[in-house]
Amino acid sequence: MPGLRRLLRDDQGRVLVVHPVYKDEWDIPGGIVEAGESPVSALLRELQEELGIAPPVGQLACVDWVPPAPPWDAGLMFVFNTGVLTDSRIAALRLQPEELDEYVFAPPADLDKLLPPGLARRMNAAVLAADAGQTAYLEDGLIRLLP
Structure with missing residues (x-):
């Protein structure tokens, strides 16, 4: 299933990073696409469940092919850019206590310290692509230039 x-x-350009209650590492809001669900529908569902908000989907910032890492098969990860959250949207954030216990807005330069390496690479590439108004194709978090 895609993620x-x-x-x-x-x-201020800082990225929303969340802390799941079920793991030690920080993460980015999102999840897994369920059977029969589109990536956009899954994203809206996950954000409503996890954060209590439904911001506009925005442009696709990147697609990342992630190699297999047992027990997981290879997969595709989509990162959508929503642009800037207004102060009122930030004030409306409501963490689902069964899933998340904390959030921070982190400068892009700090993502390498907070996130697992592959996710940090993916999100840094997504920030660059979003800022350029483009969509990046990645493999394991690394930008691949297509012929």
Whole structure:
């Protein structure tokens, strides 16, 4: 199943990073696409469940092919850019306590310290692509130039 993440930023360009209760590492809002569900529908569902908000989907910032890492098969990760969250949207964030216990807005330069390496590479590439108004194709978080 494909996975998806949402590039949510504040007016200072910082990226929303969440802490799941079921693991030690920080993460980016999103989840897994369920059977019969489109990536956009899954993203809207996950954000409503996890954060209590439904911001506009926005442009696709990147697609990342992730190699297999047992027990997981290879997969595709989609990162959608929503642009800037307004102060009122940030104030409306409501973490689902069964899934998330904390969130921060982190400068892109700090993502390498907070996120697992592959996710940090993916999100840094998504920030660059979003800022350029483009969509990046990645393999394991690394930008691949297509012929």
